[in-house]
Amino acid sequence: MKIPLCRPSIDNNEIKLVAKSLRSSWLTHGPYNQKFEQLFNKKFNIKYSIAMNSCTSALECAVKALGTKGEIIIPSFTWVSTANAVLNCGSKPIFADIDYKTRNISLNNIKKCVTNKTIAIIVVHFAGLPCDMTQISKFCKKNNIKIIEDSAETLGAKINSKYTGTFGTGCFSFFPTKNITTTEGGMLTTNDKKIYDYVKKLIAHGIDKNIKKKFWHRVAVLPGHNFRMPNHLAAIGYSQLKKIKKFNYSRNKIANLYNSELSKPFYKIDTPYIPKGYSHSYQMYTITVSAKIRDSLLNFLKKSNIEASAHFDPPLHLQKYLKKYNKIKLPVTEKLSREIITLPIFPDMTKKEVSYVIKCIKKFYKKNNL
């Protein structure tokens, strides 16, 4: 049996919609963008959503929309895009440590990094579990610190009834491993009309569509990008988004199967922790094991044809070009990066496939007398 880290769930409806879009004259930004964005607003209770070509672009737009440069606090336990967005906009990333149990940045971690140059924080909801946005939002409001949510891994997760991506400027990813996919793609969400108007221009060459003295005029008002999502990819997103509840339900079911077998004290494996009132979108299913055995377990799974991985090893502050930005010790991040294992999870994963992964992990423990 061969098990990938992720197998996207693309059905006939998506294939039909792509064909329909390609047969129409809308090969770039078109009517499906609007449909996708409107459905996003409705599903997650957001005022404005803007579909674009990646979450990385959404992060860059969110940082640029701050309108000022300075220090931006981010976790080191994330994908490089989080730091790159800060650097590419001329600000400075300040790495914060995370909480061992949730694997997320906490208010305490943030407080240790705040200076009079702090302009914003980018929280990353790791693997699909929301950060403690209730406390973080309160603190940021009081201290005039803007919030950007790197929600690449957390579409459809919420704290009580409030979805991630609605506490600040939200940035979602539709890369094939994510909760829904458009192949490549991303979404920026905001409740702030000013940010919406600015980002709409920024992703489309800086053109202000409202300024038009003559019908052929395209008036550029700022140095924009071309970050737009093409119509046929928006069509995939629109169709995928309709299934988000079903997808996340399947992911939770698979996570529960893993939990029930792997959380037995005998194995000394930590399975994901979910605080009360939180939901988890399980974009990734991660466990931690002793650092002494982590690498050999990953190698064993690879030999067993299981595509497990380690998100995120190395963490960002240990990447060569980012080391100079690290000011404090990040012991929890470093410990987790040595212990973490990402196991395969995707909505169409069968019980047989989950059982095979569990069986191989058990075999590894037995073989090594652990």
Ligand SMILES: Cc1ncc(COP(=O)(O)O)c(C=O)c1O
């Ligand atoms: C936390 C985080 N941020 C940003 C990204 C980048 O997303 P995209 O590939 O859509 O640019 C990812 C994707 O892997 C991610 O996990």
